[in-house]
Amino acid sequence: MTETSLVELTVTSSRLLPAGAEIPAHRHRGNQIVYASHGVLAVDTDAGSWVAPASSAIWVPAGVLHGHRAYGVTAFHTVALERRANPLRLAEPTVLEVSPLLREVLIAYTASDSDRRRARLRPVLMDELRPSPQPALWLPTxxxxxxxxxxxxxxxxxxxxxxxxxxxxxxxxxxxxxxxxxxxxxxxxxxxxxxxxxxxxxxxxxxxxxxxxxxxxxxxxxxxxxxxxxxxxxxxxxxxxxxxx
CATH class of the missing domain: 1.10.10.60 (Homeodomain-like)
Structure with missing residues (x-):
């Protein structure tokens, strides 16, 4: 991948991406969870490409060069986490299983601009993180x-x-x-x-x-x-x- 931008701080946000939208290759200082509650999101890295339908999210570790592409109109959610916040000890991008509870927490967490509300939701979010049993979502390079x-x-x-x-x-x-x-x-x-x-x-x-x-x-x-x-x-x-x- 060719790095086109450097984003030092991971951002928690929720937005709608039009079909075909691309986010150029970049990296973060902190860890990140990316999730599409609607549509399909692709995450590309030097190690391969991951695709995530609504049943899955993708863990992107701190410092990993990655880019995104939306297939179909995509509701795009990103969760910013400190480098030390890594309960599963994941050193590589990994597909996460999104349970019905985690789905609602991800949507609420990324839509909120209240630090207090996020602080209440965060323990549930971290406790619900599980690697996905779907290896087909990763295509290695x-x-x-x-x-x-x-x-x-x-x-x-x-x-x-x-x-x-x-x-x-x-x-x-x-x-x-x-x-x-x-x-x-x-x-x-x-x-x-x-x-x-x-x-x-x-x-x-x-x-x-x-x-x-x-x-x-x-x-x-x-x-x-x-x-x-x-x-x-x-x-x-x-x-x-x-x-x-």
Missing amino acids: PRDSRLAAVCGLLAGNPADQRSLATLARAAGVGQRTLTRLFAEEFGMSFPQWRTQLRLHLALRLLAEGQSVTATGHRCGWSSTSAFVDVFHRHMGYTPGGRAPR
């Missing part, structure tokens, strides 16, 4: 140039159905080498990574108003039912519904 070449072939067209062997030949690298790199760098297999790539695109397209059928087709699933099944298995809700709130 490849470091090895050979792995990056193959990932780049699919990033522009996640519906590409070519096998790893075919992609390896196109990138001029051995299939066994790629298999090893996916495991070493991402901790997952090529099919698992491709599914996450497609889910990331699906979340963005659905937030922008695309139909379930059109989204599944564009992302490369063989049928709408196959798309619905995979989406539900990874996200915990159907693509035609809404993220749990």
Whole structure:
């Protein structure tokens, strides 16, 4: 990522972002929780990209370079925390599970301009923080140039159905080498990574108003039912519904 601005102080705020709005790469001295109570928010870092529907928030540790992008009209909430306020001891960006209680606390906390009200809400907010069990919300960035070449072939067209062997030949690298790199760098297999790539695109397209059928087709699933099944298995809700709130 290219740093375009430096924000030394994290800000607690709540605002509406238009579809496609971007916040350039920056970093904070303190920790930050970012949450979209409506729409889908992407957080990009050098380590990868996270997407967060309304069932999830993202923890951004102090000092981490990151940028944001809104998919669909997005209600954007940010919580500013001191560097020492890190109850989960998180050193890297992490998806947080947003329970119904945490959702309401996040909205109330970021909408309030009363220090006294925030002081009453903060213990509940901190006590409700939990890592999300949805690893598909993170898409890691490849470091090895050979792995990056193959990932780049699919990033522009996640519906590409070519096998790893075919992609390896196109990138001029051995299939066994790629298999090893996916495991070493991402901790997952090529099919698992491709599914996450497609889910990331699906979340963005659905937030922008695309139909379930059109989204599944564009992302490369063989049928709408196959798309619905995979989406539900990874996200915990159907693509035609809404993220749990």
